[in-house]
């Protein structure tokens with residue numbers, strides 16, 4: 001056990017090196033404080049481009065620069081590797097672990113930005129056959145499963161065996177991640193890999209997108225959802241809505257439709273992009289502070305992002321439940337900057353800021369090359385190439401590091417204008433290490449959700465909930481009610 005030493009300056013601990021953690025730490029660069037950023041990975045992950053790692057467009061390094069390098073010049077910042085296992089709010093100490101080594105880090109101010117994980121709605125065993133996409137491990141495993149399915153189909157075809165099941169890809173969840181993933185797999189099969197195999201016709205691959213909700217992309221409102229569905233179908237994606245996944249095994253999955261009918265879809269490459277569960281540290285904070293947790297495990301914070309009863313603790317990003325704010329990168333970035341400003345202001349004796357107000361810079365989802373949907377505020381809704389070009393510009397702007405921007409641009413040129421995908425390397429370890437990791441204590445702890453919901457929970461009740469959630473997401477967007485103070 002090691003207690004981090006104190007220099008006498010105000011100590012800020014930041015948990016997480018994602019959008020909230022990194023931008024919060026950077027925002028404190030000129031402040032007279034010592035910042036310790038504790039995170040369980042050594043990189044800052046640009047999650048919005050994970051699907052491009054999974055489908056061979058980008059390498060993992062291009063979307064996950066080392067935080068140590070990013071913060072090398074920020075003298076008041078220290079990077080500490082470790083999974084935070086406890087936060088003692090009264091003693092103001094953060095406990096973290098790495099490979100059995102425990103570190104206690106005291107703080108004067110704390111910014112918690114530990115994000116969210118995948119939720120299987122109480123069916124965590126689905127994860128073994130349909131991995132989610134939240135980490136570099138996930139993306140590399142999915143890459144191996146996707147490209148591996150084509151390889152297995154090639155071998156089967158050469159032996160005269162049936163290949164359709166091997167060439168069926170199923171994506172569960174028609175939110176932005178699911179839509180982007182389905183679109184990319186369709187382009188991979190129908191365009192990129194067309195000439196690479198000798199025994200299979202990759203253009204015959206099926207890409208199926210299933211969701212229990214009645215529309216695609218609920219957070220983008222009805223009109224853009226319908227437009228995205230049309231674009232996906234043009235790309236050859238089968239979109240099945242009102243389709244609730246009832247079981248997943250190594251050979252495929254079963255869905256139940258609203259009218260009671262069922263369907264079995266055989267597949268070896270399934271991807272789960274359906275649910276989100278806030279980080280379990282939210283529960284730790286809730287238990288000590290009495291702050292409420294919503295069903296997705298997000299913690300209710302004060303309008304200034306502080307934890308009720310603990311003004312020195314800020315919670316930002318995907319972990320919070322406040323005014324229906326969406327779980328997007330900008331909410332985390334702006335929240336973390338707000339918290340950093342408040343910490344500095346307090347040290348300078350300034351009056352508190354006004355409550356946190358999210359400035360919506362717009363949301364986008366890419367469907368395929370030159371096709372995207374975009375919305376800005378409540379009025380602007382665009383689809384097609386203009387949305388795609390905006391996506392390109394915004395993602396280049398927010399990718400961390402000049403080097404990564406240049407290489408990403410080059411790879412996009414090669415993949416979208418040309419037909420190549422240069423990052424197709426896959427290894428057996430990437431595909432099969434999940435189970436071994438899961439056996440290590442704490443190894444893959446956040447790979448799947450910590451949703452306590454019982455697996456037996458009534459299916460139709462869950463369907464109704466998903467439908468209501470999708471309808472509410474769509475309504476909030478169309479009514480322009482996001483980020484507006486509730487009550």
Ligand SMILES: Cc1cc2nc3c(=O)[nH]c(=O)nc-3n(C[C@H](O)[C@H](O)[C@H](O)COP(=O)(O)OP(=O)(O)OC[C@H]3O[C@@H](n4cnc5c(N)ncnc54)[C@H](O)[C@@H]3O)c2cc1C
Pocket residue numbers: 015016017018019020021038039040041045046047048049050051082083084085113114115116133134176177279281316317318319327328329330332364
């Ligand atoms: C596949 C995918 C695609 C997305 N696409 C978009 C998009 O196009 N546009 C958009 O705006 N948003 C998108 N998002 C959402 C966006 O990435 C999140 O809203 C954003 O990352 C939230 O930031 P955060 O700081 O709250 O959490 P994160 O960025 O997830 O960071 C959490 C950090 O906490 C660390 N951590 C977690 N638990 C612990 C622990 N116990 N101890 C120590 N460290 C811990 C993690 O390692 C990570 O560094 C996407 C998300 C995913 C998964």
